[in-house]
Amino acid sequence: MSIAAYIKVIGRGKDGARPLDAEQSADLLGQILDAQVTDLEVGAFCLAMRIKGETASELHGFVRATHSRCLPLEEASQVAIKGGKGIVLLPSYNGARKLPNLTALLASSLAQRGVNVLVHGPAKDPTRVTTAEVFEQARLPQVSSDHELARAWKAGQPAFMDIADLCAPLAKLLAVRWTIGLRNPGHTVAKLLNPFDAHAAQGVCCVQVVNHTHPEYAHSLTDYLQLAQTHALLMRGTEGEPVADARRQPRFDVFLNGQRHAGLSRAPEEGVLVELPDLPDGNGAAGTAAYLTDVMRGSKPLPASIAAQADCLVESLNTFAAPEAVA
Structure with missing residues (x-):
């Protein structure tokens, strides 16, 4: 046709x-x-x-x-419902170009707080360090099926799923970039994807991080979140990744049922930086994974901005789970 x-x-x-x-x-x-x-x-x-x-x-x-063309995630949805902790979705489609990719660190921090975390994106990018590569180096679960995702969540771990497994037709559209040299609407759709949307009526409590790289996109994404009545944290990502810049906390705008929640949203950190966090040298996957392990073991501190983002997401899930608070 x-x-x-x-x-x-x-x-x-x-x-x-x-x-x-x-x-x-x-x-x-x-x-x-x-x-x-x-x-x-x-x-x-x-x-x-x-x-x-x-x-x-x-x-x-x-x-x-x-x-409607995503992998059904029925078993994982039931794990989230029974556990009562909710789901956070982290769309990871840009990878690291200059800075270390700390999306896996945010995911691990959330999982440590009892949240079910799904990171999705491409496994490889010829120009960037992907979150999948950091997951691999950190020996965190990379899953390809509903059952494997459910198993990772039961074990209290975050999971990464290749977009080729989560939605193969979308992965094919994303790959057009390497032929024509430009991104397309599929890249925006991927960052707005919520494969648990079909299970919302069953009681799945899910908040997705929606990030943008340029300030003007915040307006169009806000319009979408309001129209779709989405539960999301809207923010400027770090090199396009859904994690706060470890050096300075960006603005967090929380939307519940498509409405901005002033009590949950947070103003950006302002002023002159007086101290930089202890970050890994370079942006390689192995070094980033080693840093993640040190932070999770407590031998290095979690950057304050990422801790603030994790707090904001947990508070949003808790508020979302209380309908009278959202109303």
């Missing part, structure tokens, strides 16, 4: 393009994820959306289409 009619709407340039509604967007991305279109059409979609930019309604449709 051709998506030419959709491309005609979104592909008229920055000024001439028009937005799609949520239903059209879900149909469009659904056809792409189901490989019902040609490679040429996929390339046209990626370039058109790159120029136009996504609206909140389009993102809502894209995310809905992707959720």
Whole structure:
């Protein structure tokens, strides 16, 4: 089935393009994820959306289409429900370029507090140090199935799942980047993905970290979170990773049911830095994993900004679990 009619709407340039509604967007991305279109059409979609930019309604449709094609996580959901501690989702799609990638450290800190943590993203990136590589070096669970994720959570450990296992069609769309040289809407969708959305009615308590690299994206992501009535912590990531900069705490905006919760949100750290945390030399996976182990054993302190983020997420889960507090 051709998506030419959709491309005609979104592909008229920055000024001439028009937005799609949520239903059209879900149909469009659904056809792409189901490989019902040609490679040429996929390339046209990626370039058109790159120029136009996504609206909140389009993102809502894209995310809905992707959720329905994710790996079912029924067993892991039941572990979270029975444990009563809730779930934190950490989308890890950028990796480390200059700084150490401390997403695994945040995940481990949350797991130590009793939270079920799922990190998802690519296993490898030819230009960055991925969280998967840090997990491997730290001997933390890398899972590929619902059962393996449930087993890791029962053991009180965080888990990493390759996006190719969590949502193979989305992984294929993400890989288009290496052909055309540009990111596409799939990268934004990946950072908004919540594979537990289908289990919300069963009582799954889940908060996802949604991070951005440029301040202007905070506005469009806020619009999406409000429209989708999402439970999330919105923040500027560290090199695009969903973890607070170890040197200075960024702003944390907490959304419950799509509404910003002033009591849970936190202002950014201001002023001149007077002391830098004890961080690993370089950004290699092995050194980062060794540092993570030292922090978890207590021989090195957890950076204050990451501790604040973990506190914020736990408080958000606790508030989310109390409906009268959210209301």
